[in-house]
Amino acid sequence: xxxxxxxxxxxxxxxxHRCSCTMIETCGRIYFVDMGTQAIExxxxxxIPPEDxxxxxxxxxxxxHVNGLLSFVDICNWYFTSADPKIxxxxxxxxxxxxxxxxxxxxxxxxxxxxxxxxxxVVYDDGFFKITAEQTKHTRASFAYFAxxxxxxxxxxxxxRGVNEDYPKGAFGRTLDAVIxxxxxxxxxxxxxxxEKSDIKRVFxxxxxxxxxxxxxxxxxxxxxxxxxxxxxxxxxxx
Ligand SMILES: [Zn+2]
Ligand SMILES: [Zn+2]
Numbered sequence: 001x002x003x004x005x006x007x008x009x010x011x012x013x014x015x016x017h018r019c020s021c022t023m024i025e026t027c028g029r030i031y032f033v034d035m036g037t038q039a040i041e042x043x044x045x046x047x048i049p050p051e052d053x054x055x056x057x058x059x060x061x062x063x064x065h066v067n068g069l070l071s072f073v074d075i076c077n078w079y080f081t082s083a084d085p086k087i088x089x090x091x092x093x094x095x096x097x098x099x100x101x102x103x104x105x106x107x108x109x110x111x112x113x114x115x116x117x118x119x120x121x122v123v124y125d126d127g128f129f130k131i132t133a134e135q136t137k138h139t140r141a142s143f144a145y146f147a148x149x150x151x152x153x154x155x156x157x158x159x160x161r162g163v164n165e166d167y168p169k170g171a172f173g174r175t176l177d178a179v180i181x182x183x184x185x186x187x188x189x190x191x192x193x194x195x196e197k198s199d200i201k202r203v204f205x206x207x208x209x210x211x212x213x214x215x216x217x218x219x220x221x222x223x224x225x226x227x228x229x230x231x232x233x234x235x236x237x238x239x
Pocket of ligand 1: 010011020062064065159207
């Protein structure tokens with residue numbers, strides 16, 4: 001599977017970093033973990049038909065992870081009407097708000113794009129791509145996601161309350177081809193202890209607060225078995 005980091009910023013956009021959004025491509029099918037930025041524009045720029053988007057998985061209802069969904073759903077709702085993505089949001093309020101926004105747009109009533117409530121365990125499996133969620137403590141309804149395709153697994157931590165108390169336990173004892181983890185709310189050096197409990201192939205730090213960036217190379221020095229890199233906007237990674 002191929003990961004494309006569309007947006008890697010911490011809670012607000014910066015000159016070179018947009019808000020959280022990662023595109024995942026497998027077998028000609030497109031999925032997203034978070035859509036905090038205008039991903040519809042990236043799809044158009046890359047000439048990827050919105051109809052190829054099969055699933056969108058939101059880690060939690062903070063604007064930097066979800067705001068881009070409004071325009072994506074709006075444009076699929078009235079223009080790319082054969083697009084039929086399955087969307088997973090962590091709260092019922094989020095689902096109602098999204099439908100309410102579309103209904104508020106003049107003469108574009110909600111045409112029934114499927115939106116589901118995310119939950120712990122397997123939330124999605126279409127035979128090509130599987131997403132398993134583990135609840136975290138960042139908000140009252142926040143999730144880390146394990147994404148599996150082509151025999152590979154990527155862990156998206158989403159935002160965390162802290163490493164020791166909140167790093168997903170489902171990671172322990174398994175092989176992770178990529179770990180994509182945030183570093184806005186935590187000291188990145190704290191990851192070293194939990195990383196030891198998995199067989200990790202590579203780590204990407206995204207959602208990193210500028211004042212914590214100098215600490216990431218210190219984490220990288222501690223982790224000598226696999227590379228630790230910053231994820232940057234537009235970076236593509238084949239797992
Ligand atoms: Zn965030
Ligand atoms: Zn957040």
